[in-house]
Amino acid sequence: MPKTGAARRRVGRPAAAVLDKAGITAAALRLIGKNGYDGLTMAALARSLQVAPSALYNHVESKRDVLLLVEDHLTALVDVTAFAAEPWESAVRKWAWSYRDVFAEHTPLIPVIAVLPVTDAPQTLAMYETVSAGFRAAGFPEERIVSAIVALESFIFGSAYDVTAPADIFDSGSMAESTPSFTGAVRSLAALGHEKPADVAFSLGLEALIAGFGALRE
Amino acid sequence: MPKTGAARRRVGRPAAAVLDKAGITAAALRLIGKNGYDGLTMAALARSLQVAPSALYNHVESKRDVLLLVEDHLTALVDVTAFAAEPWESAVRKWAWSYRDVFAEHTPLIPVIAVLPVTDAPQTLAMYETVSAGFRAAGFPEERIVSAIVALESFIFGSAYDVTAPADIFDSGSMAESTPSFTGAVRSLAALGHEKPADVAFSLGLEALIAGFGALRE
DNA sequence: ACCACTAAATGAATGCCATTCATTTAGTGG
DNA sequence: CCACTAAATGAATGGCATTCATTTAGTGGT
Numbered sequence: 405m406p407k408t409g410a411a412r413r414r415v416g417r418p419a420a421a422v423l424d425k426a427g428i429t430a431a432a433l434r435l436i437g438k439n440g441y442d443g444l445t446m447a448a449l450a451r452s453l454q455v456a457p458s459a460l461y462n463h464v465e466s467k468r469d470v471l472l473l474v475e476d477h478l479t480a481l482v483d484v485t486a487f488a489a490e491p492w493e494s495a496v497r498k499w500a501w502s503y504r505d506v507f508a509e510h511t512p513l514i515p516v517i518a519v520l521p522v523t524d525a526p527q528t529l530a531m532y533e534t535v536s537a538g539f540r541a542a543g544f545p546e547e548r549i550v551s552a553i554v555a556l557e558s559f560i561f562g563s564a565y566d567v568t569a570p571a572d573i574f575d576s577g578s579m580a581e582s583t584p585s586f587t588g589a590v591r592s593l594a595a596l597g598h599e600k601p602a603d604v605a606f607s608l609g610l611e612a613l614i615a616g617f618g619a620l621r622e
Numbered sequence: 623m624p625k626t627g628a629a630r631r632r633v634g635r636p637a638a639a640v641l642d643k644a645g646i647t648a649a650a651l652r653l654i655g656k657n658g659y660d661g662l663t664m665a666a667l668a669r670s671l672q673v674a675p676s677a678l679y680n681h682v683e684s685k686r687d688v689l690l691l692v693e694d695h696l697t698a699l700v701d702v703t704a705f706a707a708e709p710w711e712s713a714v715r716k717w718a719w720s721y722r723d724v725f726a727e728h729t730p731l732i733p734v735i736a737v738l739p740v741t742d743a744p745q746t747l748a749m750y751e752t753v754s755a756g757f758r759a760a761g762f763p764e765e766r767i768v769s770a771i772v773a774l775e776s777f778i779f780g781s782a783y784d785v786t787a788p789a790d791i792f793d794s795g796s797m798a799e800s801t802p803s804f805t806g807a808v809r810s811l812a813a814l815g816h817e818k819p820a821d822v823a824f825s826l827g828l829e830a831l832i833a834g835f836g837a838l839r840e
Numbered sequence: 841a842c843c844a845c846t847a848a849a850t851g852a853a854t855g856c857c858a859t860t861c862a863t864t865t866a867g868t869g870g
Numbered sequence: 871c872c873a874c875t876a877a878a879t880g881a882a883t884g885g886c887a888t889t890c891a892t893t894t895a896g897t898g899g900t
Contacts, residue, residue: 446858455878584751609777632893
């Protein structure tokens with residue numbers, strides 16, 4: 405029996421195209437928002453677009469392609485505006501926090517991004533252009549710009565994972581007596597207060613990187 | 623027909639146990655070494671141990687469990703010896719390079735490690751104990767030790783991905799004219815020489831972190 | 841000596857997944 | 871008007887982790 409309200413599409417090319425990359429991207433993001441990355445399957449994506457799974461392959465080559473569309477969309481959300489208006493230190497700081505926050509919600513993309521040729525992701529390339537122009541304007545020696553950005557990005561990606569870690573990740577359980585130094589350090593961090601441990605670590609590392617890199621400027 | 627040289631095991635519990643965790647770990651590592659993480663399937667693992675796939679589940683609960691065994695084994699390979707014998711700066715430097723090098727070959731484990739409660743991984747916990755003791759002995763304020771280690775680890779994990787990136791990852795292709803600043807920076811890095819870009823970026827970031835954190839010591 | 845129980849293997853499903861292919865239909869350029 | 875291309879369906883395909891019923895071997899208790 406045909407679906408209740410579903411006016412089944414008949415076989416063959418429809419008069420107006422049903423799918424395009426923007427629609428696929430939006431549907432993927434909706435799906436991820438509702439069910440996480442486990443819920444993002446080609447079948448579920450097709451269902452949410454009221455289309456047969458195989459129809460997706462007229463628009464993307466693979467599931468990895470879908471992840472790439474999502475990645476590029478998200479990168480456009482990273483805030484780079486401070487590079488136009490603020491001193492280098494605070495611009496980097498804002499960019500880094502924003503970048504981490506966006507991808508902390510999307511860690512399954514990190515393995516994809518990390519090895520992604522920038523050619524395949526126009527928004528990502530645009531971000532690099534803005535950031536590297538900011539470094540150049542701040543007096544960075546040209547041959548260090550890319551390395552500094554890569555180092556910051558590595559730190560940001562690693563820190564994004566850290567945000568998703570369970571609160572009790574450092575609970576050493578029954579081994580506590582045999583690891584006194586670590587157990588003590590964990591306890592005294594916990595005693596410190598309510599600020600999120602992932603934020604404390606990110607701030608600590610980011611400020612060290614900013615200070616260290618700032619010294620390279622001419 | 624029974625396999626050629628294979629003396630098929632008959633159904634039922636064998637006289638001597640065929641499997642244990644150490645054997646499973648070793649086989650998984652062999653498989654990863656030969657075919658990468660794509661080649662590590664429960665079926666392939668079982669085949670390499672001459673066992674039915676379902677037999678594995680008497681010893682591990684899931685594939686994730688297998689990855690955990692591998693992770694803990696690898697962590698034991700990270701070199702922490704310098705913390706016993708060298709000044710803090712060089713000990714951290716050696717540890718960080720070693721840690722990055724080990725996991726650069728095993729990036730698919732990073733999502734697993736990053737959210738892994740330390741209770742489940744004794745070798746990993748042992749590494750933390752040695753490192754935090756080194757920080758403490760170097761005069762680190764106790765409540766910053768964990769944050770500093772987490773920040774370093776985040777940088778290390780992100781940098782491990784970077785090692786695996788394709789050489790032409792920053793080739794902006796046809797968009798080169800619209801991204802002059804970034805394209806110029808990439809070119810002048812390439813002109814610089816033969817040192818691996820991932821190593822340059824890692825060194826740059828690591829030295830900044832060491833310098834920044836060193837200043838926290840009392 | 842027996843018996844209940846647990847541990848460790850096999851082999852046959854199960855259900856999900858990404859992807860491919862043959863087929864159908866709709867627009868388009870020459 | 872005709873060949874071609876684009877975009878949909880629907881039916882495979884093969885691989886995957888995992889589960890379950892079944893069989894057999896050792897073990898601890900009476």
